[in-house]
Amino acid sequence: MNHYSGWKNALIAFFLLLSALYALPNIYGSDLAIQISSAGDASIGEQDLATVENTLSTNTVDYKSIGLSDNRILIRFESSQSQEQLSTQALLKATLSRNYVVALNLAPSVPQWLSDLGGRAMSLGLDLRGGVHFLLEVDMEAVVAMSIDRYYNELRSLLREDRLYKGIRNEGTSLLVTFKSEESKQQGKSLIRGELLDMQIVEGSESELQLSLEITPAAIKASKSTALKQNITTLRNRVNELGVAEPIIQQQGSERIVVQLPGVQDTARAKEILGAVATIEFRLVDEKNDLQLALNTSKVPVGSKLYYFKSGRPLLLKSSVIATGENITGASSGIDQNNAPMVNIQLDGPGGRSMLETTKEFINHRMAVVYIENKVETVLEDGEMVKLRTKTQDIINAATIQGTFSNRFQVTGMESARAARNLALLLRAGSLSAPIEIIEERTIGPSLGADNIAKGFLSVLVGFALVLVFMAWRYRVFGLVANVALTLNLVTIVAVLSLIQATLTLPGIAGIVLTVGMAVDANVLIFERIKEELKSTNNIQKAISAGYEKALLTIADANITTLIASIVLFSFGTGAIKGFAVTLSIGIITSMFTAIVVSRALINLIYGGKKVEELAI
Amino acid sequence: MNLKSLNIPNIDFVNRRHLAMMFSAVLLIASIVSLSVQGLKLGIDFTGGTLIELGYQQTADLEEIRGKLNETNYKGTNVQYFGSDTEVLIQLEPQQVSSAKLSSSIIHMLGENIDVRRVEFVGPKVGEELTNDGGLAMLYALIGILIYVAFRFEYRFALGSIAALVHDVIIVLGVFSALQIEFDLTVLAAILAVIGYSLNDTIVVFDRIRENFLSTRKVEPKPIINDALNQTLSRTIMTSLTTLLVLLALFYLGGEVIHSFAGALLIGVVIGTYSSIYVASSMILALGISKADMLPSEKESKEIDARP
Numbered sequence: 001m002n003h004y005s006g007w008k009n010a011l012i013a014f015f016l017l018l019s020a021l022y023a024l025p026n027i028y029g030s031d032l033a034i035q036i037s038s039a040g041d042a043s044i045g046e047q048d049l050a051t052v053e054n055t056l057s058t059n060t061v062d063y064k065s066i067g068l069s070d071n072r073i074l075i076r077f078e079s080s081q082s083q084e085q086l087s088t089q090a091l092l093k094a095t096l097s098r099n100y101v102v103a104l105n106l107a108p109s110v111p112q113w114l115s116d117l118g119g120r121a122m123s124l125g126l127d128l129r130g131g132v133h134f135l136l137e138v139d140m141e142a143v144v145a146m147s148i149d150r151y152y153n154e155l156r157s158l159l160r161e162d163r164l165y166k167g168i169r170n171e172g173t174s175l176l177v178t179f180k181s182e183e184s185k186q187q188g189k190s191l192i193r194g195e196l197l198d199m200q201i202v203e204g205s206e207s208e209l210q211l212s213l214e215i216t217p218a219a220i221k222a223s224k225s226t227a228l229k230q231n232i233t234t235l236r237n238r239v240n241e242l243g244v245a246e247p248i249i250q251q252q253g254s255e256r257i258v259v260q261l262p263g264v265q266d267t268a269r270a271k272e273i274l275g276a277v278a279t280i281e282f283r284l285v286d287e288k289n290d291l292q293l294a295l296n297t298s299k300v301p302v303g304s305k306l307y308y309f310k311s312g313r314p315l316l317l318k319s320s321v322i323a324t325g326e327n328i329t330g331a332s333s334g335i336d337q338n339n340a341p342m343v344n345i346q347l348d349g350p351g352g353r354s355m356l357e358t359t360k361e362f363i364n365h366r367m368a369v370v371y372i373e374n375k376v377e378t379v380l381e382d383g384e385m386v387k388l389r390t391k392t393q394d395i396i397n398a399a400t401i402q403g404t405f406s407n408r409f410q411v412t413g414m415e416s417a418r419a420a421r422n423l424a425l426l427l428r429a430g431s432l433s434a435p436i437e438i439i440e441e442r443t444i445g446p447s448l449g450a451d452n453i454a455k456g457f458l459s460v461l462v463g464f465a466l467v468l469v470f471m472a473w474r475y476r477v478f479g480l481v482a483n484v485a486l487t488l489n490l491v492t493i494v495a496v497l498s499l500i501q502a503t504l505t506l507p508g509i510a511g512i513v514l515t516v517g518m519a520v521d522a523n524v525l526i527f528e529r530i531k532e533e534l535k536s537t538n539n540i541q542k543a544i545s546a547g548y549e550k551a552l553l554t555i556a557d558a559n560i561t562t563l564i565a566s567i568v569l570f571s572f573g574t575g576a577i578k579g580f581a582v583t584l585s586i587g588i589i590t591s592m593f594t595a596i597v598v599s600r601a602l603i604n605l606i607y608g609g610k611k612v613e614e615l616a617i
Numbered sequence: 618m619n620l621k622s623l624n625i626p627n628i629d630f631v632n633r634r635h636l637a638m639m640f641s642a643v644l645l646i647a648s649i650v651s652l653s654v655q656g657l658k659l660g661i662d663f664t665g666g667t668l669i670e671l672g673y674q675q676t677a678d679l680e681e682i683r684g685k686l687n688e689t690n691y692k693g694t695n696v697q698y699f700g701s702d703t704e705v706l707i708q709l710e711p712q713q714v715s716s717a718k719l720s721s722s723i724i725h726m727l728g729e730n731i732d733v734r735r736v737e738f739v740g741p742k743v744g745e746e747l748t749n750d751g752g753l754a755m756l757y758a759l760i761g762i763l764i765y766v767a768f769r770f771e772y773r774f775a776l777g778s779i780a781a782l783v784h785d786v787i788i789v790l791g792v793f794s795a796l797q798i799e800f801d802l803t804v805l806a807a808i809l810a811v812i813g814y815s816l817n818d819t820i821v822v823f824d825r826i827r828e829n830f831l832s833t834r835k836v837e838p839k840p841i842i843n844d845a846l847n848q849t850l851s852r853t854i855m856t857s858l859t860t861l862l863v864l865l866a867l868f869y870l871g872g873e874v875i876h877s878f879a880g881a882l883l884i885g886v887v888i889g890t891y892s893s894i895y896v897a898s899s900m901i902l903a904l905g906i907s908k909a910d911m912l913p914s915e916k917e918s919k920e921i922d923a924r925p
Contacts, residue, residue: 011790028905033840034781058721113875127874129744134717135743162719175628179774203671219816233857242651265731267721267736268721268724269727271717271718275717301716302705314913342861353738368644378716378740378741378742431865437740438716438717438738438740439739439740439743440738440739440740440743441720441736441737441738442735442737442738443733443734443735443736443737444734444735445672445733445734445735447670447672447732447734448670448734448735452872452874453868453874455746455872456872458870459863459866459867459871462861462866463862463863463864463865463866464869465774466862466863466865467859467862467863470859471859493758506871506872506875507806507875507878509871510867510871510875510878510879513863513864513866513867514810514860514864516862516863516881517859517860517861517862517863517864518814518817518856518859518860520856520859521817521852521856521859521860524856524859525852528849528851528852528855530688532848550828553818553824553826554821554824556820557769557814557824558817558820558821558824559763559822560816561762561765561766561813561816561817561820562813562814562816564758564761564762565761565762565810565813565816566759566810566811566813567755567810568754568757568758569758569759569806569809569810572750572753572754572757573750573754573806575807577802577803577805577806579805580803580806584810584813611844612643
């Protein structure tokens, strides 16, 4: 009685050793590091490593180590070298091409043999390491409106050939077509059925010469999902441009995107960059028509459009566009000879050709650069939430064409160096295919993150120590056994969290603290039961055994119900709640193992198979 | 052997249940009145809005910050110290235009060399969703527990444990309402944890009641329930104490961010301990639990007897 077989003890010891091994990576701190990864799909190899090493040595940068693993280069620094870390990042950003993402990072300094065994430190949540969490919503109404616009053009060119229609009206979510005759209507209908597969006739909308067309639900769904995917790609490009180590960009539901940027310090810039739907257009200035006349009569001449500078000064520009942001293949910011901020632009083939022709023909005329930004914001109107869409179109520059040029030129007129930098970044990363709005933001500054870790750690430690003292005082030898089990439970929780790479958050730490308090419950139940059994029997071995057996079912019932609650928490909760539920669930499961199996093994080792006169309980 | 610690107390819980019921009734009524009159002070997680936590080098001048904010036309601003007088918490109601840019412009306006410790912006739609999800989570947790307890025990036990849980949740909410402590997502998590904890306690007592019904020849439910409560009392108190110890550590050392989380759990654990002793068992007694309910059904036992 009260004896575990050798293999059972060995198995328990093996599990515990395994836990200790995988909890181990967490005791090594982390190094300040710079992480270089690929901006695209290209892999990073030995050659890149050599390039970086070369750059570092020619600039006599002092660093701790450099290494290539998991398709990224890590340059580690001593903890006192935060200045070097920043200056090296700037240096590498300037020297390496745009195919690389150069980001600041904290790299865990786990020894090689341990990481070869798969040992990794727990991943810390944004609230512990600092960073930004954004929830972005894609404006799906705008996506539908854009597809209607596209089908409007397609429908017109389809029906135009045989001159079938009298008029087509865009009614927001549908197109109203008026045909010339009954005959042309029939002809048009069969054309639409054959060619415009994504459109269907609105039921009951057909009258003598008219019918309404709408986009099929399947096509709407497809265009929404395309818009979402394109936006995710663009956001990823932008985040790469910002230089963030280990960013998370994920779809959430059918119209939302989660962006998490650990360790980002300049959150204002991140916000500006992520949400902006900005592009530029190049247009010729209309020099023939009288601007004043157009303003006075408020009649804009055909073929021209009225634009304004940011200062409010009006200017007539020609409607035809020379090139747009979509033609831009490269952009970088800098300072021109007059010390004004500028953006160097590089155009693709068609854009370059169009620019060459225009500048040839219109030399000594003026050309304008128009900055276009689409914004969507939610506005409360009479208690209702309404989406407010605004489109800003500002002329940032209108200058005389001095000579012919094609695909490489400069644009000036930006307000500041920061504005030039942002514009260059947005032009490089591509524009968003639909406007997005930040609907949730949670930013934790680095100082608060560090505070949270320190406070969380301290409260775990103090709470843990209090429970240890209390248990030892109340249950003596058995209390010490419970304490060993509790300690092992803490180790096991850390090991499981590290192994599954669950994100540890501050509420997660609270979950661990709570588990420490509740995990001893199983031991308390057992010990109280043993005490009771001792009252009715003099056989101490039997009392121990009965205590464990009778308490088992109660412990299982109690823990399963708590587990139900924490699983519900996990499936319904977001962020903070999820983190709490994860550690609580893991804690409940591991505590069953340590409090029942491990403590029993220890008790067996101490008392099992011996003649015991008295139990220290 | 330490005989003193083996003494099982003999407190007449069951016959004092009317007193406890009055006590519970008073707490419940006060909670419900407070909840319906002044409601909960919901945080921005549920209402939507903006929250900014700033760290100053020296003592921050709240009047100056308020003055600067008053010059803008942002409505519903609230400025207060957070933890210490170098840290300031600014909260804004949802504005006419809901935008994440608001926080940037306020931080910019307040000047430079301020450490931005935390910014939270929750759009009105997200707030609404979080409220709905929170309510649903609570409901599903209760249903899941109800099913498990009814399956493992008997429906009267399930009702008894749910009564205790509803009792605990209402009183914790009542305290938050009465003291107008901010109710945010972490407090909601704490309340769900209280559900788990209080249930844990209740199940242990119920388990013992069932065991006693089956192991003794007594049929009268009152002494059986009373015995079970006394037998589990020292465990109930021990576990509450260890949990309270760690919660106190969390409450005093865990920092401002989880202060109300720890507070909710502290209140919840105390109430949960009380309710598992008085409320849950009074409830099953009132529902008329008896020894017969604990025995395997007649049909089953006949089948067993019929076997050769």
